[in-house]
């Protein structure tokens with residue numbers, strides 16, 4: 001099985017491109033989704049409540065991710081400390097779930113697997129992939145696209161400063177997909193990578 005990791009700036013189009021690879025026949029691990037599942041674990045919620053108190057839970061007892069994000073992406077030093085604590089809580093669970101899924105896909109004779117994990121390099125999951133694809137989208141375009149899903153520039157800034165720089169991500173990549181144009185232009189580039197992978201005849 002060949003594993004392709006997607007990296008790129010926030011809102012660059014990683015999920016969109018992961019979906020394109022799936023349409024061509026790949027399977028996908030969505031680390032964002034796994035992260036949300038892990039936040040529902042009882043032991044994680046208990047530790048989170050002990051640390052941050054009731055303020056990060058809504059009236060129905062559900063963890064309020066927006067509230068938590070405000071704490072862990074606070075631009076001050078406190079934000080860094082709180083983010084480290086959150087990572088300490090969830091990171092082992094997320095890594096284990098990613099590894100479980102990789103194993104299951106491998107056992108099911110999957111040939112191409114996409115690892116769509118926003119913090120792939122930051123958490124050193126690149127050790128699990130054969131190639132890295134960097135999704136290249138200028139910040140101005142990313143900002144417009146994520147504003148459409150209700151995020152503000154402040155939210156983008158806060159999350160971005162908690163990640164590796166765009167330059168570092170780009171440098172690490174084996175392929176670069178320019179996603180500043182329309183979806184068809186992006187799909188053409190994805191198909192070229194796919195053809196290259198197919199020519200390697202991975203089993």
Ligand code: ATP
Pocket residue numbers: 008009010011012013014015016017032118145146148149179180181182183186
């Ligand atoms: P995140 O960093 O939050 O995980 P992402 O990198 O996975 O985001 P997407 O969610 O795929 O990015 O894309 C961000 C937004 O931009 C989405 O609303 C998506 O539909 C839109 N989008 C992605 N690519 C294009 C494109 N080529 N043209 C227009 N809109 C696009």
